[in-house]
Amino acid sequence: MRPINYITTAADAWYNEIKAILKDEGVLLFFVFLPIAYPILYSWIYNNEVAREVPVILVDDSHSTLSRDFAKMFDASPEVSIALQCNSIKEAKEAIGRSEGYGIIYFPEDFDKKVGRMEQSHVSVYCDMSYMLTYKAILVTANLVSIELGTKIQEQRLGNTTARQDEVSTHPLEFEEVPIFNVTGGYGNFILPAVLVLIIQQAMILGVGMIAGTERERKYVNYKARNCHSITQAINLLFGKSLCYLMIFSVMLAWITLAVPRFFGFVSMVHGWDLLQFFTPYLLSCVFFSIIISEMVRYRESVMLVVVFTSVPLLFMTGVSWPQTAIPGVWQGLSSIFPSTFAVRGFIRISSMGALLSDVAEEYRILWTQTSIYVLLALFVMWRRVQFTNEQTSQSE
Amino acid sequence: MKALIAREIRLLLHHPIYVICMVVLPLFITVFFTSIMNSGQPVNMPIGVIDNDNTSTTRKLTRLIDAFQSAEVVEHYNNIADARKAVQRNEIYGFILFPEGMTQKMISGRQPRMSVYFSNATLLAGSLLYKEMKTMCTLGNAAVGQATMTARGATPQQTMAFLQPIKLDTHNIGNPWVSYNIYLSVMLIPTCIMLFIFLLTAYSLGAEQKFGTYKQWLEMADGNMLKALYSKLIPQACVHLIILYACFLYIFGILHFPAPGGIGRLMLLGLLVVIAAQGFGVFLYGAIPSMRMSMSICSLWGVLNFSMVGTAFPIFAMDAPLQTLSWLFPMRHYYLIYQLCIFNTYPLANVMTSIIALICFALLPLLVVRRMKKTYNNFEYIP
Structure with a gap:
């Protein structure tokens, strides 16, 4: 051949x-x-890469300026939004059953009082664990807001004279997080x-x-x-x-x-x-x-x-x-x-x-x-x- | 009727492809997914450290992060460029940078900055590491504050109240371990089984045409297409159901995944999934009587099920047309029912639309029965 x-x-x-x-x-x-x-x-x-404005249900038993501040800051974040306000956890739970939200944020009655009494105050977050992205969004946002509000309370209590003093005493160690790849944390990317x-x-x-x-x-x-x-x-x-x-x-x-x-x-x-x-x-x-x-x-x-x-x-x-x-x-x-x-x-x-x-x-x-x-x-x-x-x-x- | 069912059982036993796709592969898939995510959350993911300070404090912090469940310090690097290269080479998922003079600045109250670099190219690794390092930083900050407060004579309660005035209590309903196995396996395994049912239903109907056995089949059913269909599908449904229940038994019974909704609902859901998937398979074969085309569309649809179920990336975050289209995917309804009524304990009334949707899928063949009979008699299989 x-x-x-x-x-x-x-x-x-x-x-x-x-x-x-x-x-x-x-x-x-x-x-x-x-x-x-x-x-x-x-x-x-x-x-769309990320889940924005995940609906969350608010239950505010505290009815205080502090809880309203918290809710406002929470709502203002890009990740979550307060879709509904309920009078009790039970009512909120039922709303979750109708898929009106993916989590509940709850302020107990003594939320504000405890801060006033210089005790540790608690805020509760209940997450539906069947969607991890919504869980992450709710948790991360609640965490950030609680830290930020906490820092403000610390600053009031410290009675420092300058803003720099406030910074140093509330954050002795500054922490910088740098996402190096897929910086937006997008799902599609x-x-x-x-x-x-x-x-x-x-x-x-x-x-x-x-x-x-x-x-x-x-x-x-x-x-x-x-x-x-x-x-x-x-x-x-x-x-x-x-x-x-x-x-x-x-x-x-x-x-x-x-x-x-x-x-x-x-x-x-x-x-x-x-x-x-x-x-x-x-x-x-x-x-x-x-x-x-x-x-x-x-x-x-x-x-x-x-x-x-x-x-x-x-x-x-x-x-x-x-x-x-x-x-x-x-x-x-x-x-x-x-x-x-x-x-x-x-x-x-x-x-x-x-x-x-x-x-x-x-x-x-x-x-x-x-x-x-x-x-x-x-x-x-x-x-x-x-x-x-x-x-x-x-x-x- | 009896003869038809006996014929079908013989068919299923005679062709090894049925045994493989109905029994062997679904069980394999179940073991595969549950074993791959056995740890619930990934543990000991490799990270690196750039310690330009090299003091006892930074070494302590390094040990602290190494002790976390999800992270393990595997390497020290000299500079950011080296560490970044290591991320690109898939050796680590992120790294921490302690700048020079960090400890000194911390003691003298000049607020040093420590940086954490993490890669989101593997989303799960990135977000878990971010979480752990954030915790470590909070702890680090607290440690400094705690030392000062204790020195001033504050009680532990006072210290905590000062360091963390607002504490966040997280309640992870149903999955307190944040186990990815519980979250993903219950979706992945039934979706795979549904894919098999789609394909097998279309395949078994096409095979009658392909191997020319349809004449015998229709004669045995006295030319009644509907009778022929259900006597073919019932034996198959039984096998699918047994296998699906066996998988459920393994997941919920042996691995103890939470199912507070109860066994009854789980069994109902299994039944709905099987008949809906079969209905979809029959409908496609009836609508597109070419065996390979209907099977191809079953494959494409079945694979899209994994995305349109909306477990990993939620449906409400997708574009509006897709949100509507998600209704056409039976798996979406499975997940809605599972999520609300089995993983949580809401009444079935809350998911009535999804239950009805699945029943509609199961009734789809009624639309094509007449057409199917015609196709069987008039068309020939073209390879």
């Missing part, structure tokens, strides 16, 4: 694959619609990079699995070796197919990592060259990984049954929603099979933290390792399919 023939077989495989994809609406849905539409949808869902990168892998596994299912149902007719060794045929096929998937997903990846964050104003500190280098092994390992997974697909539809649900566990194992250091070793081990784990970790740091390729060197190396292992396995898968068709044809002849 002349070298030019290798190229033509690979090109043939590429052309057949493109044709098959364009004809198959199911595959198109996963290869084109999903990577284009889902990022937009998710960006829309998390576009935190979850989106992970979701975006994961979409690529999942779309590819689903699409490639579906193609393989169809081919299997048609008994791999297009795998037949034409006067060349079966391993050569397998290499050609793998090359052609991978090239086709790579071509489609390079465009999708550019859309997902470069365009979508800009449309919605998400943090994106990517350096083009680093991104290109980092995602090359990711795309490659995804392609080969999908081909390996597709071998387990019996019918074209069954791939969805076992692949779709993995998205959420995979997202968890990347360490974005649950810190990586807190993930048990077993699951860390399992997660290292998937390219997405490392690609998400790397991309978050490149995109949200402005890391360079040298900072994500570990992930980069693992992705290349995965690529080199998976390419061999994928080749084996291809070779088996070629063998299978060869046997079939020899039997029928």
